[in-house]
Amino acid sequence: KAGVTQTPRYLIKTRGQQVTLSCSPISGHRSVSWYQQTPGQGLQFLFEYFSETQRNKGNFPGRFSGRQFSNSRSEMNVSTLELGDSALYLCASSKRTGTGNTIYFGEGSWLTVV
């Protein structure tokens, strides 16, 4: 069973540019969440999508956005990049069961802003 797939794994962008990261969830999982991981702030929730609708949103500026497609694949976009956006961006997928969601993470996309 394939896991959560994130692309690209590594990328370098310049301040002011925008970036789009992609996530393919585990087959059958309809919920996709995004997290930002930095040494200073740790792991922080960005947003969650379920059936193409944003269900929850963390405390991030509007430059961070996302969407989910009908096949559950998701993208997140960061516009007007700042140096502080350098981070590991993790995508997670989950499926609700009788014992609640079990959340599985991808390998992440390493973003460096220069």
Add this chain to the structure above:
Amino acid sequence: AQSVTQLGSHVSVSEGALVLLRCNYSSSVPPYLFWYVQYPNQGLQLLLKYTSAATLVKGINGFEAEFKKSETSFHLTKPSAHMSDAAEYFCAVSDRYGGSQGNLIFGKGTKLSVKP
């Protein structure tokens, strides 16, 4: 609001010794609790999950955790450390009810070092 506190940002043990990583949570209702492990330059791997079926939860790689409601704790243990256990460990909590089960609140993490 929910929160997670992991006591000790770094823990060092000898190979073969007991591993104990501490996690305390704050939640108004019994939450779901998770432990994840992160190896260098990798994503998060689920070790185990508590949902209320049993207070002692067994996970992968010989790890287990015990949910103690009275202490609001969910400490992770392993009887005998192996060199391959060296990694960073994260405790996380999520809502049991409502539509925010995909929203995990993480602790700051504990880096485990294993000495030969």
